[in-house]
Amino acid sequence: MQCQMCDNGNDIVSKCVDCDSNMCFECSTFHSRHKNFKTHITEKIESTNIETSEKSKLGEDVCDLHKREITLVCESCNSAICNECxxxxHKSHKHCRITFQAQKRRDFFQLGIGALKSKITEVDGTIEMSKSEENSYYKFCKQGKEEIQAHAKRSKEIVCNIIDVLANLNLQKIEEIQKKDIKSITYFQMNLQQRSCLYNVFSETRKMQ
Structure with missing residues (x-):
């Protein structure tokens, strides 16, 4: 960038904030010494800042080499170029209009997006299927548990009934045995009483003799 204070075409080295003007070295020296500008604030401008400012003014769609509008794409180098490039x-290279290349890439991205959407739909379907299978699995496990519990309950009832039947049979046998034993004991006691009576009669008879 050139000085805005003179017409010498010198490169700028500083900027006066109050004047909002870029200055070369000579103008900056004069500006700082002049009594009317002594209170002004000046800022030093680095060369990198100048290049950045120039590029920002030229815009992103301008060739860095020729400072012309970028209108083509070199397919051999895969880079954007201007007509002079x-x-x-790039004279012997293969190139095309940048609008055509942009449309080509948009179409490519659209295809990629379409394929991605299709894949997402497929994944969503797989997720739904896995959820359905998971629900079926939990339902199957729940049903299996309920069947096992019901079978165990029925088996328990059957076993308890069998035990009750066996217990009743044993009780009946014990009662029958008890009745027989009581009958035998009663018969034995009656025999003892009869013998005792006979013994007493025999004893009395002997005493009388």
């Missing part, structure tokens, strides 16, 4: 450093 086409006739010079």
């Amino acid at each position: 086409e006739t010079q450093s």
